[in-house]
Amino acid sequence: MYAFRYQTASSAADAASRLAAHEDAKLLAGGQTMIASMKLRLASPSDLIDLAGAADLRGITVDARGVTLGAMSRHAEVARSAEVQKALPVLAKLAGGIGDRMVRNMGTMGGSVANNDPAADYPAAVLGLNATVTTTTRSIAADDFFLGMYETALQPGEIITSISFPIPKRAAYMKFKNPASRYAMVGVLVAQLADGSVRVAVTGAGPVVFRVAAMEKALEASFTPAAVASIKVPADGLNADIHAQADYRAHLITVMAKRAVEAALA
Amino acid sequence: MTVKVSMTVNGKPAAAEVEERTLLVTFIRESLRLTGTHVGCDTAQCGACTIHVNGQAMKSCNMLAMQAEGKSITTIEGIAAADGTLHPMQEAFRQNHGLQCGFCTPGMVMSAIDMLNHYPDPDEATIRAELDGNLCRCTGYHNIVKSIQAAAKTMR
Structure with missing residues (x-):
């Protein structure tokens, strides 16, 4: 790991001003990707600004409109929150399936969403549940947030403060995980939103989380496993690596979507 | 540049001048x-x-010493009783042959204690799922699972 200056931020605004003061500064949320990247010298910030002490980035609020998670909500907190389990069980379950118990005790929602790893779980929840990302400067709709591999709509110096998830009618997330890393080889979140519209968000399969319009249309007509069972997603542009070829991932999308619909109806 | 880091380790204050990039595990070991x-x-x-950081299991190779500033750390050296009596989890691993080479054992024991804090009476499937973050290359996990089940009985 290259040397850097370690700083602590007392609030989101404090973090933003520290970030603005150093061009090559980076934020440290849970650090479960950041520290590993720095150890591999894939990242070499001049300054590392620890957000753990920023109280305004924490907290879970549940009301009639939905669930709002502070950016520094740890995966384990979300998974164990009785309120989230009750209001939005799909999110508690998704958070409880990230990495392993030790990673979940450190890793944060905001860190995961800002990093936008192609195989991360949270992007599927944000896009599939039509969440809104709130930052230090604005609110960003999920459809506008995830731009490409590790690329988001966040501008330099902009910090995620919270994410609000509206309560859907029903939803479920199914992940075919890599047995070593527990990252999604393919993860599909299917949600029937309060207005009856359906979202199908796929993570792990492509360079960035994406929606499958054909499946959404079919599920809006009939929210049944059979509706998606024969819908194939083209393998063009999907990820191919030592874990799975693109056509295998394409196949898994249909399988996971079908299982997610089954689980959402259960 | 070096910075002073201080925390409580196994109930005692601990501090050192370290480089800011020092990992928590390096601070603990070195x-x-x-x-x-x-x-x-x-x-x-x-x-x-x-x-354990403030009672929660974490991977000390993947965090900075500075992230544990002011926190309470427990390592494998801190769980036995003052008179040397093993922690029930350590005793269960001993009684059930839950280790072979022993390299993974400190992490297994610390992780398993955290597991039982959240699942006081886990079934085998839960133990195996919750042990996702601990690898053992000797035992095939069978006796580790047995050890944790045995410890759950004595720790309840």
């Missing part, structure tokens, strides 16, 4: 000479470096 916490993969996958 500054404090508590070498029971192991570095296995060094990539946050194997769990040999698992310790």
